[in-house]
Amino acid sequence: MSNNKHYTDILIATDGSEYSKMAVNSGIKFAKSSGAKVHAIYVINARWEREIYNYIRKKGEQATNEVKQLGDENNVEVKIQLLEGDPAERIIDYAENNDIDLIVMGTHGESGISRFLMGSVAQKVVRKSSTEVLISKI
Amino acid sequence: MENKSYDKILIATDGSINSEGAIDSGLEIARLSGAKVYALYVMAPTGFTLRGTQETWVKEVYNELSKEGKEATEYIKQLGEDYGLEVEAVMLEGNPSEMIIDFADENEIDLIVMGTHGKTGLQKFLIGSVAEKVVRNSNKEVLVVRGPSPSPEALKQKKERIKEMVRSKQDVYKPNVSEKRDNFPNVR
Known part of the structure; x- marks a missing residue:
C-alpha cells in the first residue's frame, strides 16, 4: 500500500x-525509521560582534557535530550546515530551497519569560513555513 | 540514545x-x-x-x-x-x-x-x-x-465577497451628512 507522504530529507x-536535545533525538529516530537524510542546521544570529561571533560559531559547530555523531551511531546520513541571519527565516528558507x-x-x-525568548523561533517557523514542522518538548 | x-x-x-x-x-x-x-x-x-x-x-x-x-x-x-x-x-x-x-x-x-x-x-x-x-x-x-x-481564483472570489459585504453594510449604515455635522460640530 502506498501513501502520499514520504520523508527523504x-x-x-x-x-x-537542552531544548534541542529532544528534537535531535526525535529527528534522528525519525530519519532512521524512514531512511531519510538529515540536514543538521545551526543558525548564527547575525547581530553579534566579532568576538562573540567566533564563540557562537564554535558553539554551532559543536551542536551540529553532536547531531552528526548521533546520526553515525544510527546509520543515518547527516549533512552539517551553519547559516547566518534571523534563525526562523534562515530555517524556513533552507527548507524551501533544499526540498x-x-x-x-x-x-x-510554557515557562514564564523563557517562552518569549526561545519559543519565538519555533513559533515563527510553525506560523510561516510551508514545510511540515515537528515540535519536540523537553 | x-x-x-x-x-x-x-x-x-x-x-x-x-x-x-x-x-x-x-x-x-x-x-x-x-x-x-x-x-x-x-x-x-x-x-x-x-x-x-x-x-x-x-x-x-x-x-x-x-x-x-x-x-x-x-x-x-x-x-x-x-x-x-x-x-x-x-x-x-x-x-x-x-x-x-x-x-x-x-x-x-x-x-x-x-x-x-x-x-x-x-x-x-x-x-x-x-x-x-x-x-x-x-x-x-x-x-x-x-x-x-x-488558489488565486479562490482568493479573488473571497476578496469580492468581502467587498460585497462591505458595500451592503455601507448602504445600511451610511450616515446622513448633515446629521454627522450636527453630531460632531468640530468636524468639517
Whole structure:
C-alpha cells in the first residue's frame, strides 16, 4: 500500500541547548525509521560582534557535530550546515530551497519569560513555513 | 540514545482539506513506527451558548457537526486500515485545542499530528490558532502540517465577497451628512 507522504530529507534545527536535545533525538529516530537524510542546521544570529561571533560559531559547530555523531551511531546520513541571519527565516528558507520534507525543532513548554525568548523561533517557523514542522518538548 | 518509538499517534482532523496533509503524514509515521492511530474530531460548540438561540437550530448545528465528525474520522479509519494500521475513531465536544491536549494526556499519546490553514492574507490572525495553542500548551510532540494555499481564483472570489459585504453594510449604515455635522460640530 502506498501513501502520499514520504520523508527523504529532514532538517534538524539545533541551538545546542537542552531544548534541542529532544528534537535531535526525535529527528534522528525519525530519519532512521524512514531512511531519510538529515540536514543538521545551526543558525548564527547575525547581530553579534566579532568576538562573540567566533564563540557562537564554535558553539554551532559543536551542536551540529553532536547531531552528526548521533546520526553515525544510527546509520543515518547527516549533512552539517551553519547559516547566518534571523534563525526562523534562515530555517524556513533552507527548507524551501533544499526540498526538505520535515523540520524538527525543540521548544520548552510554557515557562514564564523563557517562552518569549526561545519559543519565538519555533513559533515563527510553525506560523510561516510551508514545510511540515515537528515540535519536540523537553 | 533513547530509542523510544511512537506507540500512539493522535491525528486531529477538522474534516476540511486543511487536514489532508496531516492525515497523510500521520498515517505514514504510524506505518513507519507501527503505532496505533487515534482519529479525533472535536465538535466545537461555537454559537451554542448564544442566549435566545432556537433549540431546533442548535440541534441542527449539532447534527451537522456530528455528521461531519463521523465522516472525517471514519475516513481516516478506512485509509489507515487500508495500510494495515489499527485506527480508533474518536469524537469529542468542547474547545478544540483543550480537548486535543486533554485527550493526548489521558491516553498517553506520543505524537499529535494536525493541520493548519493554508496561507492567506488573514493568516497572521487566523492561522491555525488551534494548532498554535496545542503547540504552546501541550507537553507532547506536535507535528504541524500546513494545509494547501488557496488558489488565486479562490482568493479573488473571497476578496469580492468581502467587498460585497462591505458595500451592503455601507448602504445600511451610511450616515446622513448633515446629521454627522450636527453630531460632531468640530468636524468639517
